[in-house]
Amino acid sequence: MPFTFSIYDFTGFTQWVDATLRGACSPFWATLWEMVIVGVLFLAFYAVVGLYLVYAERKVCAFIQNRVGPNRVGPYGFFQTIADLIKLLMKEIISIKQADKLLFNLAPFIVIVTSFLALAAIPFAKGLHPIDLNIGVFYVMAISSMGVVGILLAGWSSNSKYSLLGAMRSGAQIISYELSVGMSLIAICVLAGSMQLSVIVEQQRDLWFIFKGHFPAITAFIIYMIAATAETNRGPFDLAEAESELAAGFHTEYSGIKFAFFFLAEYMNMFIVASLAATIFWGGWMPLHIPGLESFNHVMDFIPPVLWYIGKTAVIILIMMWFKWTFPRLRIDQLLNLEWKFLLPISLVNILIMAFIVLMGWYIGL
Amino acid sequence: MEITVHQLMFGLFSALILVFSVLTVTTRRILRAATFLLLVLVSTAGLYFMLSYEFMAAVQLTLYAGGIVVLIIFSILLTSHISQKFEPVGWKKAYFSALAAVAGAILCITSILQHQFQATTQAAQEVDMKLIGRSMLSTDRDGYVLPFEVISILLLAAMVGSIVVAKRKKLKE
Numbered sequence: 001m002p003f004t005f006s007i008y009d010f011t012g013f014t015q016w017v018d019a020t021l022r023g024a025c026s027p028f029w030a031t032l033w034e035m036v037i038v039g040v041l042f043l044a045f046y047a048v049v050g051l052y053l054v055y056a057e058r059k060v061c062a063f064i065q066n067r068v069g070p071n072r073v074g075p076y077g078f079f080q081t082i083a084d085l086i087k088l089l090m091k092e093i094i095s096i097k098q099a100d101k102l103l104f105n106l107a108p109f110i111v112i113v114t115s116f117l118a119l120a121a122i123p124f125a126k127g128l129h130p131i132d133l134n135i136g137v138f139y140v141m142a143i144s145s146m147g148v149v150g151i152l153l154a155g156w157s158s159n160s161k162y163s164l165l166g167a168m169r170s171g172a173q174i175i176s177y178e179l180s181v182g183m184s185l186i187a188i189c190v191l192a193g194s195m196q197l198s199v200i201v202e203q204q205r206d207l208w209f210i211f212k213g214h215f216p217a218i219t220a221f222i223i224y225m226i227a228a229t230a231e232t233n234r235g236p237f238d239l240a241e242a243e244s245e246l247a248a249g250f251h252t253e254y255s256g257i258k259f260a261f262f263f264l265a266e267y268m269n270m271f272i273v274a275s276l277a278a279t280i281f282w283g284g285w286m287p288l289h290i291p292g293l294e295s296f297n298h299v300m301d302f303i304p305p306v307l308w309y310i311g312k313t314a315v316i317i318l319i320m321m322w323f324k325w326t327f328p329r330l331r332i333d334q335l336l337n338l339e340w341k342f343l344l345p346i347s348l349v350n351i352l353i354m355a356f357i358v359l360m361g362w363y364i365g366l
Numbered sequence: 367m368e369i370t371v372h373q374l375m376f377g378l379f380s381a382l383i384l385v386f387s388v389l390t391v392t393t394r395r396i397l398r399a400a401t402f403l404l405l406v407l408v409s410t411a412g413l414y415f416m417l418s419y420e421f422m423a424a425v426q427l428t429l430y431a432g433g434i435v436v437l438i439i440f441s442i443l444l445t446s447h448i449s450q451k452f453e454p455v456g457w458k459k460a461y462f463s464a465l466a467a468v469a470g471a472i473l474c475i476t477s478i479l480q481h482q483f484q485a486t487t488q489a490a491q492e493v494d495m496k497l498i499g500r501s502m503l504s505t506d507r508d509g510y511v512l513p514f515e516v517i518s519i520l521l522l523a524a525m526v527g528s529i530v531v532a533k534r535k536k537l538k539e
Contacts, residue, residue: 135424152443
């Protein structure tokens with residue numbers, strides 16, 4: 001198979017890699033090598049995205065609070081987080097005498113493995129989609145519902161009241177807000193008629209779903225943004241690690257690289273949630289197309305899909321950071337009231353409205 | 367003998383399921399048992415993924431791993447302390463449990479051996495959402511609308527019951 005590479009469509013390139021490997025060794029080793037390559041690429045991606053989200057958060061926070069932010073290490077403090085990582089790696093891992101050692105050590109891995117698994121179903125660009133499951137949306141939901149186990153285990157096995165309280169709060173919060181995340185995604189699945197992420201992206205060729213589904217889609221998007229921010233334990237919903245009340249919440253007792261795992265997983269979850277929002281509501285890697293404006297659509301097609309995907313995800317992440325540094329933290333009863341008395345009923349009604357609109361064909365389409 | 371990736375993965379998942387199942391029942395700490403149970407359920411989901419039955423795998427993950435195990439862990443968090451350890455069970459209990467487990471295993475293995483498996487070259491069929499939705503709500507031969515509704519009533523009853531139980535405790539305070 002001839003070597004082909006195009007920034008607009010990775011299908012040819014991945015097929016070339018596959019064909020070359022299969023030509024070079026037996027199917028068993030070819031599959032194994034592919035797994036290794038994809039795994040290493042993902043690890044690198046994970047580390048880079050995690051590090052630069054931390055940097056972005058510090059810069060955004062500084063900007064909102066009228067400060068400068070990290071500015072000493074490298075130009076504009078660009079290498080600050082790398083220095084922080086090296087510091088974290090060299091720190092002593094304190095082992096706690098009264099803790100349940102096995103679970104204490106297992107918890108950060110559960111958190112990080114779940115975020116890693118969820119990443120596998122995200123379409124990054126045309127042809128750059130690790131696994132295209134026919135229930136993609138449901139898969140990401142299922143995986144993200146397991147991350148809470150790691151947090152609960154971390155809180156309990158630390159044998160500290162701050163950790164336990166943080167874990168309980170976080171558990172209650174994640175389990176509640178998961179429902180709204182799921183319901184708002186279902187509203188869009190009704191519009192798309194599929195849960196397969198590649199199909200969902202392909203269907204937004206004419207118009208992104210947030211415009212196509214107009215009123216109910218925008219409602220679903222707002223609910224998703226609120227619920228997803230809560231699900232990733234970010235401010236204003238960061239009760240689990242409310243530093244003024246609980247020291248650092250469920251990861252109070254963790255140090256060194258194990259703390260870094262929690263930290264990294266939190267930023268990675270934010271990335272996953274944002275890229276899912278970009279894929280479901282804003283068309284993923286699909287360029288902005290407006291029906292009727294042919295030349296405009298062609299101009300938009302010149303921007304590579306990868307850039308579209310990264311740009312949309314970055315905008316959503318920016319909105320989530322903006323949330324965090326603008327709103328005051330909620331109390332636990334306010335938090336649960338917001339979910340069970342407002343978001344969940346609204347999203348249930350929203351699904352009905354969406355189903356009705358799809359049935360009547362009242363969505364904006366060609 | 368050339369082993370395929372499928373066989374390797376099957377062996378890996380089965381080994382994980384077996385090891386963690388045994389650990390679940392032998393550990394003396396309750397939260398560890400719950401964690402091992404979680405790993406058993408996740409490995410089972412891995413088996414479903416291997417059979418390209420993604421829907422079942424995702425259901426396994428949301429309902430069992432993300433739902434039931436989280437519920438179990440939550441109730442452990444509320445009720446037990448970290449230093450709590452269970453006494454080892456007496457030999458009588460252990461003996462009878464082992465007997466029951468072996469009998470169950472023999473029953474399963476004999477029924478599997480009795481079954482005539484037919485080899486096929488057809489590709490695995492994809493179970494799509496539309497098919498599941500149709501059979502869940504249809505009244506035809508392959509429809510499951512009656513069990514679906516019966517389970518809904520059961521769930522509703524359970525929810526009402528739990529609210530009643532929770533309310534009564536509050537009144538006493």
